[in-house]
Amino acid sequence: xxxxxxxxxxxxxxxxxxxxxxxxxxxxxxxxxxxxxxxxxxxxxxxxxxxxxxxxxxxxxxxxxxxxxxxxxxxxxxxxxxxxxxxxxxxxxxxxx
Amino acid sequence: xxxxxxxxxxxxxxxxxxxxxxxxxxxxxxxxxxxxxxxxxxxxxxxxxx
Numbered sequence: 780x781x782x783x784x785x786x787x788x789x790x791x792x793x794x795x796x797x798x799x800x801x802x803x804x805x806x807x808x809x810x811x812x813x814x815x816x817x818x819x820x821x822x823x824x825x826x827x828x829x830x831x832x833x834x835x836x837x838x839x840x841x842x843x844x845x846x847x848x849x850x851x852x853x854x855x856x857x858x859x860x861x862x863x864x865x866x867x868x869x870x871x872x873x874x875x876x
Numbered sequence: 877x878x879x880x881x882x883x884x885x886x887x888x889x890x891x892x893x894x895x896x897x898x899x900x901x902x903x904x905x906x907x908x909x910x911x912x913x914x915x916x917x918x919x920x921x922x923x924x925x926x
């Protein structure tokens with residue numbers, strides 16, 4: 780049972796996502812900073828390839844396609860998906876209709 | 877005063893120790909990715925790593 784107001788947990792790698800409309804990315808040497816103006820949360824994305832995937836989400840029909848477009852190695856996909864699920868739970872990325 | 881065996885044992889231990897440190901300093905890329913890729917901070921004082 781999900782508590783009222785809790786972050787959504789149903790991250791779907793087959794679905795379409797994008798950077799949240801209230802979030803911004805700023806490139807950094809380690810990857811990027813993501814700031815959400817609504818939740819006032821700051822996330823440190825510590826892998827450039829993760830930043831590439833987050834940026835590619837908006838132009839991809841699914842998360843899986845974004846991973847392919849960014850040439851994410853198979854061995855790294857579970858970690859990237861885990862990170863994306865966390866970003867979805869914290870509303871840094873959102874489902875796209 | 878010095879014991880040749882003791883010196884050899886010490887040198888071997890140092891070499892082994894150095895090898896261990898070198899291994900720890902050069903993790904495989906995949907190992908890096910299994911560590912936290914995202915650190916989250918809130919100005920309300922909550923933070924998380926995943």
